[in-house]
Amino acid sequence: MSAEPRLVEVRKNVLKQNDVIARALRERFRQAGVLAVSLVSSPGSGKTAFLERTLALLHARYKVAALVGDLATENDAARLARSQAPVRQIITGTVCHLEAAMVQNALDGWDLNHLDFLFIENVGNLVCPSSYDLGEDLRFVLLSVTEGEDKPLKYPTIFNSADVAIITKSDLAAAVEFDEAAARRNLQAVRPGMEVFKLSSKTGEGMADCLDFLDRRRISPSVAGPQLRNNSGDSFGH
Amino acid sequence: MAEEESERRGGAHVQAVHLRIGLLSGVVKEALLSSYEMACQSTPLEGSQLLIEEIPVEVFCPKCQAPRLVQSIQWFACPECGTPTPTVVRGRELEVIALEIKE
Numbered sequence: 001m002s003a004e005p006r007l008v009e010v011r012k013n014v015l016k017q018n019d020v021i022a023r024a025l026r027e028r029f030r031q032a033g034v035l036a037v038s039l040v041s042s043p044g045s046g047k048t049a050f051l052e053r054t055l056a057l058l059h060a061r062y063k064v065a066a067l068v069g070d071l072a073t074e075n076d077a078a079r080l081a082r083s084q085a086p087v088r089q090i091i092t093g094t095v096c097h098l099e100a101a102m103v104q105n106a107l108d109g110w111d112l113n114h115l116d117f118l119f120i121e122n123v124g125n126l127v128c129p130s131s132y133d134l135g136e137d138l139r140f141v142l143l144s145v146t147e148g149e150d151k152p153l154k155y156p157t158i159f160n161s162a163d164v165a166i167i168t169k170s171d172l173a174a175a176v177e178f179d180e181a182a183a184r185r186n187l188q189a190v191r192p193g194m195e196v197f198k199l200s201s202k203t204g205e206g207m208a209d210c211l212d213f214l215d216r217r218r219i220s221p222s223v224a225g226p227q228l229r230n231n232s233g234d235s236f237g238h
Numbered sequence: 239m240a241e242e243e244s245e246r247r248g249g250a251h252v253q254a255v256h257l258r259i260g261l262l263s264g265v266v267k268e269a270l271l272s273s274y275e276m277a278c279q280s281t282p283l284e285g286s287q288l289l290i291e292e293i294p295v296e297v298f299c300p301k302c303q304a305p306r307l308v309q310s311i312q313w314f315a316c317p318e319c320g321t322p323t324p325t326v327v328r329g330r331e332l333e334v335i336a337l338e339i340k341e
Contacts, residue, residue, distance in 0.1 A: 004340075005253045005254070005338040005339060005340045006338070006339050006340070006341065007336050007337075007338055007339075008243065008247075008336060008337045008338075008339050009335070009336045010239070010240075010243060010334045010335060010336055010337055011333060011334070011335055011336075012239055012333060012334045013332065013333050014239065014257075014332045014333060014334060015332055127264065128264065130264040131263060131264035131265065131332070153312045156311045156312050157262050157263075157264050157311070158264075160262060160311070160314065160324075160326070161262075188322065189312060189313050189314065189315075189322075190311070190312060190313075190314060191314065191324055192314050192315070192322035192323055192324045193322070193324050194324070
């Protein structure tokens with residue numbers, strides 16, 4: 001027994017458990033041929049409104065379902081259920097983000113083989129969700145015109161972790177003198193090559209382009225989805 | 239994790255935990271340090287030190303064909319030639335590297 005402290009090498013990923021579950025989920029989605037898309041944004045950017053419109057529009061052609069995370073209420077699930085798509089609420093309690101295990105539990109009993117799209121709405125938060133891989137193929141980050149063009153510069157980590165940016169509430173852009181060029185410049189600075197859509201979930205303006213994009217991604221999800229995620233520099237390779 | 243390792247070694251006293259966090263890991267050093275002491279109370283880690291090594295963000299520049307450290311995480315581009323690049327090589331780490339143990 002030595003009196004001196006000994007250095008023991010460990011080298012363990014702190015979020016390993018989450019990443020293991022996320023990898024298994026991603027493989028499950030791939031095998032079932034379902035494209036999993038997660039949504040992150042600050043509270044009130046319009047995730048639920050975007051999802052409401054998207055589910056309603058996709059429902060005619062595809063089998064779609066959604067999981068929605070919230071700290072305390074089931075309001076979002078109730079809103080989304082009007083689209084007729086299966087929707088489940090994940091109540092996180094005091095946890096400010098979704099984790100892969102919560103997604104796994106929420107999927108219990110659902111046959112993914114019957115689905116084309118699965119949307120996962122994260123808790124409104126631009127900080128913690130960036131560290132948790134949920135097994136999604138694509139991560140959408142939403143930015144509403146009322147939030148200011150510099151949001152990507154204030155939260156570069158989460159914007160960098162996303163594959164697609166959606167500028168929401170475009171119907172209010174003129175009223176708040178939204179500088180779209182600056183917003184796009186800031187998005188490209190923190191995530192070069194990022195796909196950007198500008199739309200209004202309220203009026204439907206710009207929705208078609210975004211749905212076309214989802215359409216194209218779905219054609220061969222096994223190629224398009226995970227490949228895009230890996231292209232972003234091993235987004236979650238902690 | 240460190241607690242498990244300590245248990246595996248028959249409750250050896252952990253004096254320090256070496257952690258590596260990337261600037262893109264989403265974890266803030268200060269926040270982690272302030273919560274560490276609280277989390278360690280009444281565990282074999284009580285009184286131990288948390289030593290954090292911060293890892294800068296390194297991207298791969300497609301033009302220079304080389305890894306480069308970005309100057310700011312608000313601008314993902316090669317500091318040498320200015321080419322924008324989304325390919326992150328380093329900076330997302332969140333790992334326990336080593337433990338200092340007194341047996």
